[in-house]
Amino acid sequence: MDGLRMASRALLAQQSAILVTGENISNQATPGYSRQVARLQPAAQSGAPISTPKGVVRAGDGVTLSDVERFRSQFLDDAIRDQTADDAGSQVTQDIMGRATAVMGDTNDSPLAMSLDGFFQQASRAVATPDDPSLRQAILNSASTLVSEFNTRAQALVSLRREVADQARSGAAQVNQILADIAQGNVALPEGTVEGNLALDRRDNLVNKLSEFLDVQVVPQSSGTVAIYQDGVALVFGRQNRTVSVGTDMAGNAALRTDSGKILNVTSGKLGALLQAQNVQLASFSSKLDTQATALMDAVNSRLQNGYALDGTAGSPLFAGLGAQDMRVAIGDQRRLGLAAASLQSTASITTANSVFDTSQALSTQTAALVTTPAASGVISVNGTNVAWDNSMSMDQILASLSAVGVKGRFDVGSQKIFLVRDPEVGVGATVTATDVTGNLAAVFGVTTAVINPGIPGDGSVAQSLANLTSTPVLGIPPSITIPQSLHGYLTDFASTVAGAKDLASTSKALLSALTQQREQYQGVSSDEETMNLMMYQRAYQSAARLATTQDQMLDTLINQMAR
Amino acid sequence: MRVTQAGQQALILANLGDLNERLLNLRMQASSGYRMQDGSEDPASYGQILSLKSQEAVVTAHGEVSSRLSGRLAYYDTVLGQLSDNVRNARTLAQQGASSGTDPTNLPLLATQVNQVLDTVLGIANDQNEGRYIFAGAKTDSPPYVATRLGDQVTGVTYQGDDRPQDVTLDNGQSMKFSVSGSEVFGADPADPNSVIGSLIHLRDALKAGDQAAATASMTVLDNVYSKVLAARGEVGAREQHLASLDLLRNNVILQLQKQRDSVQNVDLPTTVSQLMQEQTVWQSALQVASRVDQYNLLNMLR
Numbered sequence: 001m002d003g004l005r006m007a008s009r010a011l012l013a014q015q016s017a018i019l020v021t022g023e024n025i026s027n028q029a030t031p032g033y034s035r036q037v038a039r040l041q042p043a044a045q046s047g048a049p050i051s052t053p054k055g056v057v058r059a060g061d062g063v064t065l066s067d068v069e070r071f072r073s074q075f076l077d078d079a080i081r082d083q084t085a086d087d088a089g090s091q092v093t094q095d096i097m098g099r100a101t102a103v104m105g106d107t108n109d110s111p112l113a114m115s116l117d118g119f120f121q122q123a124s125r126a127v128a129t130p131d132d133p134s135l136r137q138a139i140l141n142s143a144s145t146l147v148s149e150f151n152t153r154a155q156a157l158v159s160l161r162r163e164v165a166d167q168a169r170s171g172a173a174q175v176n177q178i179l180a181d182i183a184q185g186n187v188a189l190p191e192g193t194v195e196g197n198l199a200l201d202r203r204d205n206l207v208n209k210l211s212e213f214l215d216v217q218v219v220p221q222s223s224g225t226v227a228i229y230q231d232g233v234a235l236v237f238g239r240q241n242r243t244v245s246v247g248t249d250m251a252g253n254a255a256l257r258t259d260s261g262k263i264l265n266v267t268s269g270k271l272g273a274l275l276q277a278q279n280v281q282l283a284s285f286s287s288k289l290d291t292q293a294t295a296l297m298d299a300v301n302s303r304l305q306n307g308y309a310l311d312g313t314a315g316s317p318l319f320a321g322l323g324a325q326d327m328r329v330a331i332g333d334q335r336r337l338g339l340a341a342a343s344l345q346s347t348a349s350i351t352t353a354n355s356v357f358d359t360s361q362a363l364s365t366q367t368a369a370l371v372t373t374p375a376a377s378g379v380i381s382v383n384g385t386n387v388a389w390d391n392s393m394s395m396d397q398i399l400a401s402l403s404a405v406g407v408k409g410r411f412d413v414g415s416q417k418i419f420l421v422r423d424p425e426v427g428v429g430a431t432v433t434a435t436d437v438t439g440n441l442a443a444v445f446g447v448t449t450a451v452i453n454p455g456i457p458g459d460g461s462v463a464q465s466l467a468n469l470t471s472t473p474v475l476g477i478p479p480s481i482t483i484p485q486s487l488h489g490y491l492t493d494f495a496s497t498v499a500g501a502k503d504l505a506s507t508s509k510a511l512l513s514a515l516t517q518q519r520e521q522y523q524g525v526s527s528d529e530e531t532m533n534l535m536m537y538q539r540a541y542q543s544a545a546r547l548a549t550t551q552d553q554m555l556d557t558l559i560n561q562m563a564r
Numbered sequence: 565m566r567v568t569q570a571g572q573q574a575l576i577l578a579n580l581g582d583l584n585e586r587l588l589n590l591r592m593q594a595s596s597g598y599r600m601q602d603g604s605e606d607p608a609s610y611g612q613i614l615s616l617k618s619q620e621a622v623v624t625a626h627g628e629v630s631s632r633l634s635g636r637l638a639y640y641d642t643v644l645g646q647l648s649d650n651v652r653n654a655r656t657l658a659q660q661g662a663s664s665g666t667d668p669t670n671l672p673l674l675a676t677q678v679n680q681v682l683d684t685v686l687g688i689a690n691d692q693n694e695g696r697y698i699f700a701g702a703k704t705d706s707p708p709y710v711a712t713r714l715g716d717q718v719t720g721v722t723y724q725g726d727d728r729p730q731d732v733t734l735d736n737g738q739s740m741k742f743s744v745s746g747s748e749v750f751g752a753d754p755a756d757p758n759s760v761i762g763s764l765i766h767l768r769d770a771l772k773a774g775d776q777a778a779a780t781a782s783m784t785v786l787d788n789v790y791s792k793v794l795a796a797r798g799e800v801g802a803r804e805q806h807l808a809s810l811d812l813l814r815n816n817v818i819l820q821l822q823k824q825r826d827s828v829q830n831v832d833l834p835t836t837v838s839q840l841m842q843e844q845t846v847w848q849s850a851l852q853v854a855s856r857v858d859q860y861n862l863l864n865m866l867r
Binding site for chain 2 (some may be wrong): 028029057097101110112114117118119120124125127129131132200343346348362410412414415417419456457459460464467468471485488490491492494495496513516522523524526528529531532555
C-alpha cells in the first residue's frame with residue numbers, strides 16, 4: 001500500500017507541476033506575469049520499514065510539491081518602477097512640447113518671425129515717401145498681421161495650459177482609482193501557491209501602473225502587505241488609501257495635494273510632467289512671448305508718439321495691450337500714424353553771403369562765415385535740458401552733443417541752415433525747443449524766432465527709426481539685442497526646449513526598454529523552457545502511472561494469486 | 565541568458581520602430597527638400613536660418629527703397645535738365661538783349677520771352693512727382709514757391725516749403741540724402757536777383773525798361789545760376805551712381821545670404837535619396853527576419 005501511496009503522490013505532484021507549466025504557457029504573453037516554477041521535493045521518509053544488512057530503514061514517501069516559486073526581482077521592480085515614472089513623464093513632456101510646436105508654427109518658415117520682418121520692411125519702404133497712403137496703410141496691415149500672430153500663439157498656449165490642467169485632473173482621478181484598487185487587494189497573500197502568485201502579480205502591476213503617474217516608494221510590510229509612499233506621505237497603508245487632487249500651492253502654482261491637504265512633491269511620472277509643464281515650461285513660453293510683445297509695443301509706440309501724424313497732431317501709439325494675448329492695433333486710420341518728426345530750423349541762412357562755413361573747425365575760427373558771432377561760451381536749453389558749449393567746439397561737435405537730449409542736429413550745405421530734428425529713439429515727447437540760457441547759440445543757429453514745424457508729410461524720420469529697430473538694441477530685453485534678435489532667441493530657445501524633451505524621452509525609453517528586457521530575462525516565460533518542462537513532467541507522470549500499475553499488479557498477485 | 569518570446573518580440577518591435585522613424589525622417593527630407601521639418605531637430609541651425617532670413621528681408625527692403633529713390637533721382641535729373649535748358653535759353657535772351665546790334669524796339673519782345681521762361685521756371689520750381697512737390701523739402705503737399713503777380717507778370721516769389729534734408733538709411737547703416745531742396749537750386753531767397761527766379765525777374769524788367777547794361781550784368785548772374793543748377797544736377801547724378809553701386813553690392817549680398825541659408829536649410833538631395841534607399845533595404849531585411857524568427861522554437865519542432 002505504501003507503494004500505491006507513493007505512486008499517487010507522484011501522480012499528484014507531476015500533475016501539479018504540469019498545471020504550473022500550463023499556467024506559464026497560458027500567460028506567456030500576459031503583461032506583468034511572473035513565471036512560476038513548481039518546486040518538487042522528496043516526501044518525508046515515513047514509509048514501510050525495510051530490513052537491510054545495515055539495519056532497518058524506512059522507505060521514502062515519494063515526491064511532493066513543496067512550493068510554487070514566483071520569479072520576481074524586487075531590485076528590478078524598484079528600478080523599473082522609478083524608470084517607468086521617468087519615462088512616462090518624459091513621454092508626456094515630449095507630447096506636450098509637440099503640441100506646443102504645432103501651436104507655435106515652429107517650422108522652417110516661422111510665421112511670427114516673418115511677420116515681424118514684414119512689419120519692419122513696410123516701415124523701411126515708407127521712409128522715402130511717408131505721405132504715401134498705400135505705404136502707410138501697408139504698415140497698418142503688416143502690424144495687424146503681426147498682432148494676429150502674437151495673439152494666436154498666446155491664446156494657443158493658454159488653451160494648451162488648460163488642456164494640460166484637464167489632463168492632470170483626469171490623471172489624479174485615475175491615480176485615485178488605482179490607489180483604491182491597490183488598497184482593496186492589499187492583504188497578506190498566501191505565498192507559494194499559484195493563486196497567491198497571481199494575486200501578487202496583480203498588485204505589482206497596479207503599483208507599476210501607479211508609478212506611470214507619479215514617483216512612489218513601495219515598502220513591504222511584515223504583515224505581507226505593502227505600504228506606498230509619495231514624498232513621505234503614505235498613500236496606501238494596509239487596506240486604507242488616500243485620495244489626491246490637483247489644487248494650487250502657496251505660490252499659486254498647480255500642485256498635487258492629498259485629501260488631508262498635504263502638498264505632494266511630484267517630480268516625475270505623468271502627473272509630475274503635467275504639473276511641470278503647466279507651472280514651468282508653458283508658463284515660461286507664455287511669459288517670454290509677452291516679453292517679446294511688450295518690448296516691440298514699447299519700442300514702436302514710443303517712437304510713433306515722438307512723431308506727428310499727417311494732420312499735424314502728435315502721433316498715437318500703434319499698439320495697445322499688456323502682452324501677447326491682448327495686443328492689438330490701436331490705429332484704424334493710416335493718417336494717424338506719426339511717421340514725421342518735429343523740427344526747428346533756421347529762419348534764414350546762418351552764414352554770410354559767398355562764405356564757406358567749415359563745421360569741423362572751432363567756432364572761434366569761423367566767425368567771419370557766420371551771420372551771428374558766437375559768444376565765448378554758453379548754455380542752451382534743448383527740450384528742457386541744458387547743454388553747455390563753448391567756441392572752442394566745432395559746429396559738428398555741438399550738434400552731436402544734442403543727440404543725448406533727443407535731437408538730431410545738422411547743418412545743411414544746400415540751404416546753409418541748421419536743422420534740429422526730434423530723434424524719435426530718445427526720450428518721450430514730440431516737440432523740439434531750443435532757447436539760450438546763457439550765451440547766444442540759439443541766435444547763431446537762427447532759431448530764436450523759429451517756429452517748430454510739427455509733422456511734415458514728407459518727413460520719414462520716425463519711419464526710419466522704426467526700420468532701424470532691426471539693428472538698434474532696445475531697452476526691456478538684454479543689452480545689445482535688437483527686437484528681431486530677441487524674437488529669434490525666443491524661438492530658438494523654444495526649439496531647444498522641445499529638442500531637449502525629445503532627447504530625454506528617447507533616453508528614458510531606451511533605459512526602460514533595457515530594464516524591461518532584463519526583467520523579462522529573469523521573470524519572463526520561455527516557451528522552449530516550458531515545453532521541455534512539460535515533456536519532463538509528462539514523462540514523470542507516465543512513469544508514476546507505470547509505478548501505480550506495477551504496484552497494483554503486485555498487490556493483485558499477492559491478494560488474488562497467492563490466496564488460492 | 566534566458567531569451568523569452570515576449571522579450572524577443574519587444575526588442576524586434578523597438579528596432580523596427582527606430583528603423584521606421586529613420587525612414588520617415590528621410591522621406592520627409594526628400595519630399596520637402598528641407599533638412600529640418602521643425603526647429604527642434606537642430607535648434608542652432610534654426611536660429612541661423614531665422615537670422616539669415618531677417619537679414620535678407622532688410623537687404624531686400626533696402627533694394628526696394630533704392631529702386632524707388634533711383635526713380636525719384638532720375639526725375640530730379642530730368643527736371644534739373646529742363647531747368648538748365650531754360651536758364652541757358654534765358655542767358656541767350658540776355659545776350660541778345662545786351663547786344664548793341666539788337667534793335668531797342670525789340671527789347672520788349674525779348675522781355676516777353678524771358679517772362680515765358682520765368683513762368684516755365686516757376687512751373688519747374690513747383691513741379692510734382694507722384695503728387696509730391698519735389699522742391700518743397702519735406703512739405704510735399706503744397707507748392708513751395710508762391711508768386712506775387714501784377715497781371716500776368718511775376719513780381720516776386722516766396723518760398724513756403726521746408727528745406728529739411730530728407731535722408732534714408734541704406735545698406736550697412738549708410739545714410740543718404742535723397743531730396744534736392746529748393747534752396748540748393750533756386751537759392752535761399754528765391755527773389756534774390758542772384759537766384760534763378762530773381763535773376764529772370766530782374767532780366768525781364770531790365771529788358772522791358774530797355775536797360776541793356778542790366779541785361780549785360782544778368783548774363784554773369786545767369787552763368788552763375790547755370791553753374792549752380794549744373795552742380796545740383798551733378799550731385800543728383802552722383803547719388804544715382806552711388807545707388808547703382810550699392811545695388812550691385814546688394815545683389816551679391818543677397819546671393820551670399822541665400823547661399824548660406826540654403827547650405828543650412830536645404831538637404832543634399834542625392835545624399836538623402838541614397839540614404840533613403842539604404843534604409844529601405846535595411847527595413848525590408850528587418851521585416852523578413854522578424855517574420856521568420858518566431859518560426860524556430862521547440863514547440864514547432866516537436867510537431
